[in-house]
Structure formats: structure tokens, C-alpha cells
Amino acid sequence: MRVRIGLGSCGIAAGAKKVIAELEKKLAEKDLGIKIEQTGCIGMCFNEPLLEVFDDEGKVSLYGKVTPEAVDRIVEEHIIGGSPVTEFLVSDDDMTFLTRQKRVALRNCGNIDPENIDDYMANNGYKAFEKCLKEMTQEEVIEQIKVSGLRGRGGAGFPTWFKWNATLNAKGAPPKYIICNADEGDPGAFMDRSLLEGDPNSVMEGMMIAGYAVGASEGVFYVRAEYPLAIKRLEMAIEQARERGLLGKNILGTNFSFDLRIKAGAGAFVCGEETALIASLEGERGMPRLKPPFPAQKGYWQQPTNINNVETYANVPWILFNGGSAFSAMGTATSKGTKVFALAGKIKRGGLVEVPMGIPLREVIFGIGGGITDDREIKGVQMGGPSGGCIPKELLDTPVDYESIVKTGAIMGSGGMIVMDETTCMVDMAKFFLDFTQKESCGKCYHCRLGTKRMLEILTRISEGEGKDGDIEILDELAVKIKEGSLCGLGQSAPNPAQSTVRYFRKEYEKHIYDHKCPSKKCKALLTFTIDEDKCTGCTLCARKCAVEAIKGEKKKAHTIDQTLCIKCGNCADVCRFGAVMID
Amino acid sequence: MQCCCGEENKLENRFPDTEVDLKPLDVVLEKYKGIKGSLITILQKTQEIYGYLPRRALQHIADVIGVKPAKILGAATFYTQFRFQPIGKYLVMLCQGTACHVNGSEKIEDAICDELKIKDGETTEDRLFTLENVACLGCCSLAPVMMINGEAYGKLTPESARKVIREIFKNETNS
Ligand SMILES: Cc1cc2nc3c(=O)[nH]c(=O)nc-3n(C[C@H](O)[C@H](O)[C@H](O)COP(=O)(O)O)c2cc1C
Ligand code: FES
Numbered sequence: 001m002r003v004r005i006g007l008g009s010c011g012i013a014a015g016a017k018k019v020i021a022e023l024e025k026k027l028a029e030k031d032l033g034i035k036i037e038q039t040g041c042i043g044m045c046f047n048e049p050l051l052e053v054f055d056d057e058g059k060v061s062l063y064g065k066v067t068p069e070a071v072d073r074i075v076e077e078h079i080i081g082g083s084p085v086t087e088f089l090v091s092d093d094d095m096t097f098l099t100r101q102k103r104v105a106l107r108n109c110g111n112i113d114p115e116n117i118d119d120y121m122a123n124n125g126y127k128a129f130e131k132c133l134k135e136m137t138q139e140e141v142i143e144q145i146k147v148s149g150l151r152g153r154g155g156a157g158f159p160t161w162f163k164w165n166a167t168l169n170a171k172g173a174p175p176k177y178i179i180c181n182a183d184e185g186d187p188g189a190f191m192d193r194s195l196l197e198g199d200p201n202s203v204m205e206g207m208m209i210a211g212y213a214v215g216a217s218e219g220v221f222y223v224r225a226e227y228p229l230a231i232k233r234l235e236m237a238i239e240q241a242r243e244r245g246l247l248g249k250n251i252l253g254t255n256f257s258f259d260l261r262i263k264a265g266a267g268a269f270v271c272g273e274e275t276a277l278i279a280s281l282e283g284e285r286g287m288p289r290l291k292p293p294f295p296a297q298k299g300y301w302q303q304p305t306n307i308n309n310v311e312t313y314a315n316v317p318w319i320l321f322n323g324g325s326a327f328s329a330m331g332t333a334t335s336k337g338t339k340v341f342a343l344a345g346k347i348k349r350g351g352l353v354e355v356p357m358g359i360p361l362r363e364v365i366f367g368i369g370g371g372i373t374d375d376r377e378i379k380g381v382q383m384g385g386p387s388g389g390c391i392p393k394e395l396l397d398t399p400v401d402y403e404s405i406v407k408t409g410a411i412m413g414s415g416g417m418i419v420m421d422e423t424t425c426m427v428d429m430a431k432f433f434l435d436f437t438q439k440e441s442c443g444k445c446y447h448c449r450l451g452t453k454r455m456l457e458i459l460t461r462i463s464e465g466e467g468k469d470g471d472i473e474i475l476d477e478l479a480v481k482i483k484e485g486s487l488c489g490l491g492q493s494a495p496n497p498a499q500s501t502v503r504y505f506r507k508e509y510e511k512h513i514y515d516h517k518c519p520s521k522k523c524k525a526l527l528t529f530t531i532d533e534d535k536c537t538g539c540t541l542c543a544r545k546c547a548v549e550a551i552k553g554e555k556k557k558a559h560t561i562d563q564t565l566c567i568k569c570g571n572c573a574d575v576c577r578f579g580a581v582m583i584d
Numbered sequence: 585m586q587c588c589c590g591e592e593n594k595l596e597n598r599f600p601d602t603e604v605d606l607k608p609l610d611v612v613l614e615k616y617k618g619i620k621g622s623l624i625t626i627l628q629k630t631q632e633i634y635g636y637l638p639r640r641a642l643q644h645i646a647d648v649i650g651v652k653p654a655k656i657l658g659a660a661t662f663y664t665q666f667r668f669q670p671i672g673k674y675l676v677m678l679c680q681g682t683a684c685h686v687n688g689s690e691k692i693e694d695a696i697c698d699e700l701k702i703k704d705g706e707t708t709e710d711r712l713f714t715l716e717n718v719a720c721l722g723c724c725s726l727a728p729v730m731m732i733n734g735e736a737y738g739k740l741t742p743e744s745a746r747k748v749i750r751e752i753f754k755n756e757t758n759s
Binding site: 009010012013014045046048184186187188189190193225226227228263264265266267268269280281282283284285286301342343344345346350351382385416418420424429432433436442547569570574 | 620621622623624625627628658659662663664665666680681682683685686687691694698718719720721722723724725726727729734736737738739742
């Protein structure tokens with residue numbers, strides 16, 4: 001009998017530590033001699049905390065939403081009694097969340113102990129690296145990556161082999177560098193965090209293979225400071241790899257020497273852009289610069305540098321182990337392999353989803369994600385974060401591949417996928433993203449710095465009922481100018497969220513501007529709260545909860561809201577048990 | 585980039601000139617002094633020591649590593665991680681990322697602000713709590729999320745958020 005618990009950030013946030021404490025106590029009490037094993041995030045975040053029990057016959061039972069109380073019963077009835085507690089098991093329906101996926105980058109997440117390199121090695125870990133070092137030339141490695149068709153998973157989808165090849169052939173004196181972009185700036189995406197927390201070694205192996213292929217001597221992780229657990233696990237994995245002689249001088253008896261280190265970012269979205277990232281690594285303000293020269297020619301400390309995303313690297317060992325053509329057998333003509341998405345928002349089963357490129361969005365959201373929270377109507381899905389756009393429900397049959405997604409006005413991005421329902425206001429979404437990019441613009445380019453601010457002002461006034469005829473056109477014009485006048489991807493894509501919502505949800509904008517109404521009932525300034533006399537029972541709850549004492553009325557009689565006092569906080573609607581508060 | 589005009593943003597107010605003990609900082613500087621490109625790491629370590637970047641510490645870093653103060657301040661103010669004023673004992677990081685926004689983080693913010701009587705970026709008078717809005721804590725499927733001194737709380741409602749804060753407050757005032 002073995003027990004294992006998922007200890008990713010999300011599991012911990014959902015209370016996994018309390019579950020462990022209870023489990024330890026119980027196991028010790030009963031003196032069962034069972035050690036609790038840990039693993040990373042399996043991606044089933046909606047069911048966290050997760051606990052697995054492995055019977056001696058090899059049968060696995062997965063328990064979801066485990067509470068300390070559930071632990072007591074699991075120990076009594078299952079671990080001691082031998083029969084699983086069916087009511088706490090993850091349902092068969094929920095299991096399809098995993099069975100409908102195809103896991104390449106996430107192959108080990110949730111299956112191995114991320115703090116133990118031996119576990120990784122027992123699952124074919126570092127075999128690809130060894131094969132590259134001992135049996136393949138640098139060109140042969142790059143050739144396999146070319147055959148695989150792997151494209152960058154950090155956003156732009158640039159062919160990985162091409163960058164590697166450019167770095168290999170870059171002229172000049174050594175050293176060369178490998179950088180892993182783990183800045184994960186899209187607010188609403190967590191694939192890279194889960195990967196680093198759940199399987200740091202696969203990303204490291206990918207970097208080590210890249211290091212060998214391009215002839216680099218050092219690799220650097222640039223990790224978001226908000227990810228302390230990822231940093232801790234990477235540190236452990238690097239230390240263990242050094243002990244095993246997988247990092248350092250003359251690795252595995254060859255003449256290849258390579259080492260890895262970690263730099264924590266300091267919080268700036270623009271530092272996800274590769275030239276800004278390099279500036280930040282050099283201790284400067286993270287300002288992007290013009291390309292060319294590309295990092296492959298002049299990167300970190302002006303030396304040839306290859307930068308890839310976390311997920312890109314995580315795919316590399318799999319490709320070298322299974323062969324490039326095994327990877328290119330999955331996906332579409334131009335988008336090969338699989339892609340990991342962070343499914344969140346108004347979705348029933350939020351979490352990590354890895355699917356072959358080319359399957360329809362609908363399958364990801366409804367097939368795997370189980371549909372919309374509370375079975376409401378889907379409105380659309382946001383992809384690509386602040387650089388991306390909203391795809392409306394009419395286009396849910398769009399296949400997920402780089403080109404098809406771009407056609408809709410969104411981008412594949414790094415994999416953030418936020419599902420929105422009828423309660424999400426599109427003007428508010430556009431405003432939300434412009435607020436973000438406006439704050440995060442580094443300020444170097446005039447159009448980006450001031451243009452995003454002007455766009456935000458216009459969106460704000462629309463959401464406050466002050467929108468004017470012609471505002472939509474000014475938004476469009478600004479969008480075009482900002483895209484043309486910005487040096488880096490931040491500015492070039494900042495208008496996308498506004499443009500794509502105008503394109504698909506223009507009516508919603510017009511309702512705000514001309515009718516002063518927010519159909520999704522989100523923009524506070526446009527709402528009026530009233531009480532339906534027929535439904536109100538006079539329970540006085542709303543009046544007691546009202547922070548500004550705007551609700552008047554006698555006990556057991558219908559109440560009214562004083563519009564001059566109402567601050568539209570919505571508390572009354574939230575607390576009313578009779579649905580008597582009407583929002584218009 | 586945000587506009588920084590206005591009285592409350594005057595240099596003296598933004599960077600208070602408080603006495604600090606520079607000894608622990610010297611240990612850090614000793615280690616990183618000669619390493620090129622380590623300015624941000626130094627600033628991070630400085631913030632670990634003091635909880636923020638005191639003006640005197642920044643000046644000291646400039647003196648020791650031989651970089652102009654303007655450059656150090658330029659780098660420090662670029663990144664959202666760095667603070668220039670001391671924070672409360674508990675740092676409440678409230679996620680305002682996309683998933684949390686869609687799932688109602690605004691209401692959570694209203695509730696916390698009301699509970700603590702402070703706004704984003706401010707510290708309570710008793711110096712117990714500082715509220716900081718952040719972009720995505722990486723637990724999006726548990727949205728809305730907040731993190732208090734490294735501990736994450738997911739699936740918040742205005743009520744549950746208030747409860748967490750009250751609980752901490754109770755423990756603090758009892759002990
Ligand atoms: C504003 C901006 C933010 C970016 N943020 C990220 C990020 O968080 N993570 C990432 O991997 N790439 C990000 N990128 C893309 C990188 O510049 C770069 O294309 C990528 O790291 C290359 O790796 P890949 O080829 O493996 O995708 C960003 C680009 C821009 C313009
Ligand atoms: S959006 Fe809040 S945790 Fe990611």
C-alpha cells in the first residue's frame with residue numbers, strides 16, 4: 001500500500017498541507033509504516049487536493065477534493081479496511097478530463113516526485129541527453145528537432161530548429177548561452193509554473209540538449225519571482241543533476257561541459273520579451289531593443305544566445321527519445337505535436353490540458369473542461385492574454401493551431417485560455433487588458449506608452465456611460481497606430497483585446513455608448529438596482545447588509561432602494577434569497 | 585508606466601529617509617560586488633533584509649558597487665517587485681489576473697478594503713496588513729485567489745476573504 005499527494009501550488013492553495021498533516025497523524029497513530037509520497041500538479045486543479053492510494057495489487061484509487069475529515073475515513077476504510085471510499089473518489093466523468101488528453105510536455109507531471117531526480121531517471125529521464133552526447137552530432141540533434149516541426153510555445157511559434165541552427169552557426173568567440181524563458185507573464189496562465197513545479201528535470205534536460213546542440217556552456221532560467229515553489233524545485237533538481245555528473249565539466253565522460261543557474265525575475269511583463277529579458281538578466285531596466293541583431297547572434301552579454309520557453313524545452317527530450325517523426329505525427333500540417341493550455345475562468349473543470357494541435361476549441365472547453373460553470377451560456381474564450389483576443393462562441397469549431405487562431409484575431413500565446421460566459425462584459429475585458437498593458441508598457445515607444453493610455457481612457461469612459469459617438473472608430477485608429485509605432489511585441493499586440501472585442505461584440509459596445517446599458521450587468525456605473533415589490537418578503541437582510549444605508553423599509557413589507565444613495569456595490573443582490581433585487 | 589505627479593508622490597514621500605542598519609547589507613554586497621549584472625539580485629536580497637528598499641540602503645549600494653544612484657533607482661523603480669516603504673506584518677497579495685477578474689476579484693478587493701479600511705498599496709495603521717494587487721498568482725483554476733505571507737487562499741468569496749483576515753487579526757491581538 002502506497003499513498004501519494006499532489007503538491008503543486010494549486011494543491012497547496014486548496015489545502016493539501018492540512019491533508020498531509022492529518023494523514024501523517026493518522027498513519028502514525030495506527031502505526032502503519034506507510035510513507036507519504038509527493039508529486040507535482042497532475043492538472044486536475046478543480047479537484048484539488050488530490051490523494052492517490054495504490055493497493056498492493058497495483059490498483060490506483062484517486063480521491064479528489066480531499067478534506068482532513070475525508071482522510072480519516074480513507075485511512076480507516078481503505079488503507080486499513082481495504083475497500084475504497086467510493087463517495088470521495090474522482091468520478092468517472094471527471095476522469096475523462098485526463099483520459100481525453102495527450103500528454104507529451106506534461107508526461108511526468110503528477111506521476112513522479114519532482115524533488116527526486118531518480119524518479120525522473122526511472123522514467124527514461126536523461127536518456128535522450130545521453131544519446132545526444134554519445135551518439136549524435138550537433139547537426140543531427142538539430143535535424144531531429146527540424147523533423148519534429150517543433151515551434152516555440154512561448155507565443156510567437158517560431159520554428160525551434162531554426163533558432164538553434166542560427167545559434168550553432170553564430171560567429172565569434174565563445175561562450176554561448178541557453179536561456180529558459182520562465183517569466184510566464186500572461187496573467188491567467190500557469191502551464192510553465194506547473195511544469196517547473198511538477199517536472200523540473202524535463203525542462204532542464206531540454207536545455208541541456210539545446211546546450212549541446214548549439215555549443216553553449218551555460219544555461220540560465222529566468223523565473224517569475226511569484227513562483228517560489230518552482231524556484232525551490234529547480235534548485236533541488238539542479239543540485240541533484242550536478243551530483244549525478246549530468247551538469248558540470250566533462251559530462252558523462254564526454255568533452256561537453258555545461259551548467260545551469262537560476263535568476264528570479266522582479267516583476268515586469270515586458271521582461272518576457274526576449275531582448276528585455278536579456279537586459280534584465282544583465283541587471284538593467286528590462287527595456288526591449290530593436291532586432292536584428294537577434295539573440296542568436298548577439299544576446300546575453302553580446303554573445304550568441306538561444307532563448308526558448310519552458311514548454312518548448314520540455315518537449316525536447318521526448319522528441320529526441322521517440323524521434324522527431326513521432327512528434328510530427330501529431331497535429332496539423334503546420335502546427336505539430338501537442339500544446340498545453342491553462343483552462344480557467346467560467347469553466348467547470350479548470351486545470352492543465354494538453355491536447356494534439358488541431359482539435360477544435362469546443363472539444364477543449366466542453367469535452368475536457370466539462371462546459372460552463374452553472375451551465376450558463378458560453379460567450380467566448382480569451383486566448384493569448386494581453387496580447388491575444390476573444391474568440392466568440394460562433395467560432396468554437398476553430399482548430400487549435402497557430403494559423404487558425406491568428407485568423408480569429410486572437411493568438412495561440414503561451415496557452416492561457418480563459419472561458420467567458422454571459423456575465424462577462426466585453427468592454428470590461430478590453431478595459432482590463434488595456435489597463436494591464438498600459439501599466440506594463442516600458443515607456444520606450446511613444447505610441448505604446450501614450451496610445452495604450454488613451455485607449456484605456458476611452459474604454460473607461462465607455463464603461464462609465466460617458467462614451468461618445470465615434471469612440472469605437474478612435475479605438476480602431478489608435479490600435480492601428482500603436483501596432484505600427486511600437487518596437488516590441490508588447491505594443492504590437494496590446495490593442496488586440498480591444499480590437500477583437502470590437503470586431504465580434506460591437507453591439508455590446510454600442511449598447512454601452514448609446515443606450516448606457518451593460519448587457520452583462522458588469523459595468524457598475526450603468527446599473528440600476530431596484531427591488532421587486534412582489535418578490536420582496538421584507539426580511540430586512542439587504543437593508544442590514546447595505547453599506548450606505550440606501551435600503552429602507554419595514555419588517556415584512558417590501559423594501560425600496562434610494563437611488564441617490566446607492567453605490568451599486570451589488571451586496572443586496574448577492575444576499576437576497578428571493579431574487580427580489582433587480583439589476584438593469 | 586504610470587504617471588507619478590501629485591503631492592503624495594513627491595520624492596521625499598515616496599522614498600522616506602529612515603535610519604537603517606547597513607551591516608546585513610554589507611554581507612550581501614561583499615558576495616555580489618564583483619559579479620557583473622547582479623544589481624537586481626542585490627536589490628532582491630536587500631528587500632529580503634528590510635522588507636523594502638530603504639533610501640539609505642540604495643545610496644549605500646551605489647557607494648559600494650560604484651554605480652550611480654540614478655541608475656540604481658532607475659532599475660529599482662522599473663520592477664513591480666520592489667517597494668520603497670515598509671510593509672505591514674502581513675502582506676495580502678490579491679490576484680487581479682484574468683481568471684480572478686472574470687471570477688469577481690473586484691468584489692473581494694471591495695471586501696478586503698472595507699475590512700481593513702485601506703486601499704491597494706496601503707498599510708493599516710496598526711502596521712499589521714499591507715494590501716497589494718498583483719497579476720496572477722498561478723492558481724487560476726482556484727480563482728479568485730489571494731496570498732498572505734506566502735500562503736494561498738483560493739475560491740474566495742467576499743465573506744471568506746473577510747474571515748481569513750479576521751482570523752489573522754484575532755490571533756495577532758490575542759497573542
Ligand atoms: C510582451 C511580451 C511578453 C512575452 N512573455 C513571454 C513569456 O512570459 N514567456 C515566454 O516564454 N515567452 C514570452 N514572450 C515571447 C518571447 O519573446 C520569445 O518569443 C520566447 O521566449 C521564445 O521562445 P519560444 O520560441 O520557445 O517560444 C513574450 C513576448 C512579448 C513581446
Ligand atoms: S488569474 Fe488569479 S491566480 Fe491566475
